[in-house]
Amino acid sequence: MAEQDWMSEVRAMVGREYGRVCAWDEVNAPMIRQWCEMMGVDNPLYTDAAYAASTEYGAIVSPPAMLQAWCLEGLHPNNYPPGSTTENPYEVLRLLESHGFKSVVAVNSDLSFERYVKVGERLYYTTRLDAVGEEKTTALGTGFFVTLIMSFFSEKPTGDEKVGELLFRVFKFRPANVQAAEAPKVEMVQKIKRPKPGVSDDTRFFWDGVAAGKLLIQRCKSCGTLRHPPGPVCVKCHSFEWDTVEASGAGSIHSFVVMHYPEVPPFDHPNPVGLIELDEGVRLVAGLVGAKRNEIAIGQRVQVEFQSFDDGELTLPLFRPVAP
Amino acid sequence: MTSKKTRRFEDVRPGEALPELAIPITVPLIAGGAIATRDYFPGHHDAEAARALGSPHIFMNILTTSGLVQRYAESWAGPGARFGALKIKLGAPNYPGDTMTFSGEVSVCDADRRSVEITLKGKNSMGNHVTGTVALVLP
Known part of the structure; x- marks a missing residue:
């Protein structure tokens, strides 16, 4: 320029x-x-x-x-x-x-x-x-x-x-932004919160399930195919009819990334993120918790757990390494 | 005289972690630190002026941050350690009500100069306020 x-x-x-x-x-x-x-x-x-x-x-x-x-x-x-x-x-x-x-x-x-x-x-x-x-x-x-x-x-x-x-x-x-001089007095520093997922009519069942401690996977009512991420139509038979099944929460690391830079609050540093293949056969992206560096490996067995953040404003499914 | 011991070069290993040090960030620390370093920039002592500059409250000046970094390194190394360098980079501001927690580790040991380098960071609720290195010559 x-x-x-x-x-x-x-x-x-x-x-x-x-x-x-x-x-x-x-x-x-x-x-x-x-x-x-x-x-x-x-x-x-x-x-x-x-x-x-x-x-x-x-x-x-x-x-x-x-x-x-x-x-x-x-x-x-x-x-x-x-x-x-x-x-x-x-x-x-x-x-x-x-x-x-x-x-x-x-x-x-x-x-x-x-x-x-x-x-x-x-x-x-x-x-x-x-x-x-x-x-x-x-x-x-x-x-x-x-x-x-x-x-x-x-x-x-x-x-x-x-x-x-x-x-x-x-x-x-x-x-970039000038605060008005009469802005309310800041008594305490605002703690940085976890970003919240965008919830749509297609994905609401998933987040409602997570809030209730369940990992729900979308299933085609016509042909029984599981799909994730959620969507309105079955990619196999094109049916719009669907329901859900509760996954066991057991799976393995299909792929992963460990974020080292930049350090982004409020996430752990370094921040490991996995592409988890559930035993039911679909994959989802989720944070890894309690994982030592040598446990973050392709094929590592993991189990879901639900963690609550920001005084219960948000519940997320996270995956923890377990013995095979 | 002091009863405090200074670490000897032979006692330090690369990768050794320094104990964490949590520092409550307060109006007296920010405003007093700015004045003690002869920095009268209004954003460091006048909340109205700080807001007009786009900040929610007064924020710590870089010379106070340098002083706190010196304290962190020196409280670990002891009174006989001598600073060769103190290099810092600022990130998230320090505002009143927050807490900054220092952590660090020995990143380099240079036997010829009996010098160690500490890599450290001071983290508050918004992220790293400061990252940097300190070079110390030890007895």
């Missing part, structure tokens, strides 16, 4: 390097202690001066995950300390914003550390705009993945030292 003409301006920015952004504060114990309190980090290396003195550093050091936090501007956006560049390392995000991609969400944070930084050190970083991806549509909306690489340095009279690097990737997007 051809890109909008303004994208050439965005593309031209890729590879650009931006000058230093300084830290408001030198690495200091009070900010470290508060960070540890929030995160629940209890390593005395960050908070106990006596313990820290006994380590190879001889003093309290910053928790490594705090590296980026030292150089953030704080309450007022783009209010960087004196000595910082007057360029905006995030100008590409502003440009995307001006074209309607107003929302942003952080996607990747890849930190690597050359060394730990001690209390008293003063940090800054420089930035390179590494990449702007193709336009993508995700569940959040449509937009661009933007990758920045920031190199962190400690100021030293004898020459600044690189202490770490951060690859930071954000998704800059136009939201």
